[in-house]
Amino acid sequence: xxxxxxxxTGYVGLVTGACFADFGHQVTCVDSNPERLDQLRRxxxxxxxxxxxxxxxxxxxQGRLSFTGDLxxxxxxxxxxxxxxxxxxxxxxxxxxxxxxxxxxxxAPHLTGYKVIVQKSTVPPGTxxxxxxxVRQHLKRGSKARFDVVSNPEFLREGAAxxxxxxxxxxxxxxxxxxxxxxxAGLYRPLYLIETPMVLTNLETSELIKxxxxxxxxxxxxxxxxxxxxxxxxxxxxxxxVVAKAVGLDKRIGSKFLHAGPGFGxxxxxxxxxxxxxxxxxxxxxxxxxxxxxxVNRDQRRFVYDKILAGLGSPRGKTVALLGLAFKPNTDDLRxxxxxxxxxxxxxxxxxxxxxxxxxxxxxxxxxxxxTYCPDAYTAARGADVLVVVTEWNQFRELDLGKLKRIxxxxxxxDCRNIYDPRTVREIGFRYQGVGRGEA
Ligand code: UGA
Numbered sequence: 001x002x003x004x005x006x007x008x009t010g011y012v013g014l015v016t017g018a019c020f021a022d023f024g025h026q027v028t029c030v031d032s033n034p035e036r037l038d039q040l041r042r043x044x045x046x047x048x049x050x051x052x053x054x055x056x057x058x059x060x061x062q063g064r065l066s067f068t069g070d071l072x073x074x075x076x077x078x079x080x081x082x083x084x085x086x087x088x089x090x091x092x093x094x095x096x097x098x099x100x101x102x103x104x105x106x107x108a109p110h111l112t113g114y115k116v117i118v119q120k121s122t123v124p125p126g127t128x129x130x131x132x133x134x135v136r137q138h139l140k141r142g143s144k145a146r147f148d149v150v151s152n153p154e155f156l157r158e159g160a161a162x163x164x165x166x167x168x169x170x171x172x173x174x175x176x177x178x179x180x181x182x183x184x185a186g187l188y189r190p191l192y193l194i195e196t197p198m199v200l201t202n203l204e205t206s207e208l209i210k211x212x213x214x215x216x217x218x219x220x221x222x223x224x225x226x227x228x229x230x231x232x233x234x235x236x237x238x239x240x241x242v243v244a245k246a247v248g249l250d251k252r253i254g255s256k257f258l259h260a261g262p263g264f265g266x267x268x269x270x271x272x273x274x275x276x277x278x279x280x281x282x283x284x285x286x287x288x289x290x291x292x293x294x295x296v297n298r299d300q301r302r303f304v305y306d307k308i309l310a311g312l313g314s315p316r317g318k319t320v321a322l323l324g325l326a327f328k329p330n331t332d333d334l335r336x337x338x339x340x341x342x343x344x345x346x347x348x349x350x351x352x353x354x355x356x357x358x359x360x361x362x363x364x365x366x367x368x369x370x371x372t373y374c375p376d377a378y379t380a381a382r383g384a385d386v387l388v389v390v391t392e393w394n395q396f397r398e399l400d401l402g403k404l405k406r407i408x409x410x411x412x413x414x415d416c417r418n419i420y421d422p423r424t425v426r427e428i429g430f431r432y433q434g435v436g437r438g439e440a
Contacts, residue, residue: 002187005030005074006082007103009040009067011047011161011267012121012154013084018052019165021059023190028074029067040067048332048359051162071103075110080187082152083107083131084120093274095124104131108138111145116180118150122210122272124279128174128203148180151203153210158266159330170197174206214272215290220257221264222296228260228436229303240436241418260435262390262416263300265327265336270297304416305342307433309349311386311412319352319409321384323377324391326360334363338416339390343371356380358393382407392417401428 002025006017009031021027031037036046043057059065068074075081085099100123107117117135119128132149139145151174156164171188175181181200185192192198199209228240240260248255264270273294280287312318327337334340339357346353347370355371356379357364365373374380377396381387381404389396397419405411405428412431413420425432 001025002080003078004028004080004082004187005078006084006120007031007071007074007107008083008085008099008121009036009046010084010086011049011158012156013082014040014046014056015049015052015156015161015165016082016084016120016154018055018059018065019162020187021065022055022166023187025064025187026078027059027065028078029065030069030071030074031067032069032071034069037067037069048330049161050159050330055162071106072110075107075115076112078115080116080118080184081107082118082120084154087121087123089271089274093278095122095271095275095279097123097127097130100127100131101134104134105138108135109140109143111135111139111143111147114146116148116150116183118152118184119207120152120154122153122214122268122275123151123207124211124275125204125207125283128207148175148177149203150175150180150184151206152184153206155210155213158333159328166191167194168196170199172199172201172206172209174201174203174209176202211272211276214269215276215287215293217257218264218269218273218297219289219293221259221261221269222293222300224258224260225263225300225435226296228300231436232438236438238436238438239422241434243436260418261300262304262338262435263297265338267327267333267335270294270336273297301338301341304338304414304435305345307414307435308342308346308386308388311414311431311433312351315349315351318386319354319384320346321377321380321387321408322346322353322355322371323357323380323387323389323396324393325355325357325364326391329358329391329393332357332360332363334360334367340364340368342388342390343368347371354380354382354384357391358395378403378407383409385410386412386414388414388416389419390416392419401425401430405429 004025005028006013007030009029017027017029045053083103088096090096128149128151173184231238231240244258248258273290277290325339343353353371354374356374356377361373411429415434418434422432
């Protein structure tokens with residue numbers, strides 16, 4: 001059992017803290033926001049994530065997980081200091097490291113003995129080394145404290161965060177010091193008991209791995225989205241789902257992240273692509289492929305949006321039903337969300353939008369009050385001229401299409417995630433448009 005403090009209770013911090021506590025470690029989560037702390041102490045999660053509330057509650061109850069605003073004390077009393085604060089995208093596309101460096105300065109005066117500082121949130125190569133320098137500069141005068149900085153990127157996916165932390169495909173740990181590498185590897189003992197592969201490397205390699213991984217996934221998505229446009233151009237009988245299935249059966253390619261749609265969103269892929277594009281240029285090795293992936297992604301959003309407009313004719317007096325506002329199912333995260341962009345663009349075009357999302361509506365209402373929020377998918381669809389399925393929630397897969405046809409003004413579906421069988425939907429009498437599946 002080790003003593004860990006995790007600074008930052010955002011997505012990465014809270015999931016890391018709760019999962020480490022569940023491994024049996026003693027974890028203190030630190031946040032500077034008193035409201036957030038208060039909320040967490042009352043076991044109210046700051047975001048929706050399946051299984052999180054139960055995991056946090058269980059570990060708090062069993063005395064392994066606590067929350068504090070006292071960073072100094074938390075640092076003094078632990079062996080491992082995880083930094084999991086936000087690394088937002090700056091204006092130039094570069095990662096804004098302000099929060100990380102502020103925390104480094106705050107940690108330094110409280111270091112005693114030997115501690116391992118672990119950088120968990122995604123940061124460009126070279127950051128760990130800068131962080132170490134900053135901490136060194138801010139140690140107490142005459143301090144005998146020793147520390148190592150370790151990079152340990154997180155690969156969890158929102159909406160399946162606990163599961164992807166506990167059953168990750170690999171653990172990546174980077175450091176100059178063998179002692180620190182071993183110590184951090186030891187924290188993951190329960191995972192290497194289930195033979196989770198571990199990549200132990202140096203700081204910069206570890207930092208780059210996270211960007212390389214996210215960019216590889218984003219590239220797969222943009223690749224299949226590009227193919228979806230080729231499919232449509234060839235003719236209405238060509239289906240990108242079949243292409244993706246056959247291509248993905250090649251084990252060298254793999255079938256995951258090969259689903260055509262309206263492009264990727266969320267807090268990670270767009271930001272990490274922009275960051276790689278920026279820092280690779282600074283290192284003198286530009287990554288034009290990343291630039292192309294981002295462009296295809298931007299264009300794809302418009303390409304799918306135009307399908308909505310194309311089916312509507314004149315926008316005057318028209319109503320669109322929008323299903324799915326968060327950037328993907330099982331999360332209430334609205335960052336870089338396609339649904340929110342569609343909502344904004346439709347309103348701007350003078351079209352009425354009736355929207356439904358199983359969990360993201362409170363946040364969406366604040367951000368975009370102009371939409372008409374509905375208690376369920378059918379209420380949203382009633383009287384609409386087109387139904388747009390933006391995210392692939394299971395409950396959207398199961399909609400009663402016959403009922404929808406009866407209550408809509410015009411039976412038309414834009415299936416942004418290709419979740420329906422085009423023939424079935426058309427047989428019921430809908431005008432159906434998927435992505436890369438023709439118009440026939
Ligand atoms: C992503 C990565 O999958 C995680 O491995 C990584 O740890 C995380 O970023 C991060 O850097 O923190 P996340 O953004 O939570 O996770 O969500 P994903 O499930 O990867 O989806 C990202 C976007 O890609 C979504 O908009 C999704 O709809 C889209 N997507 C995904 C597709 O359009 N097609 C696909 O085949 C897969």
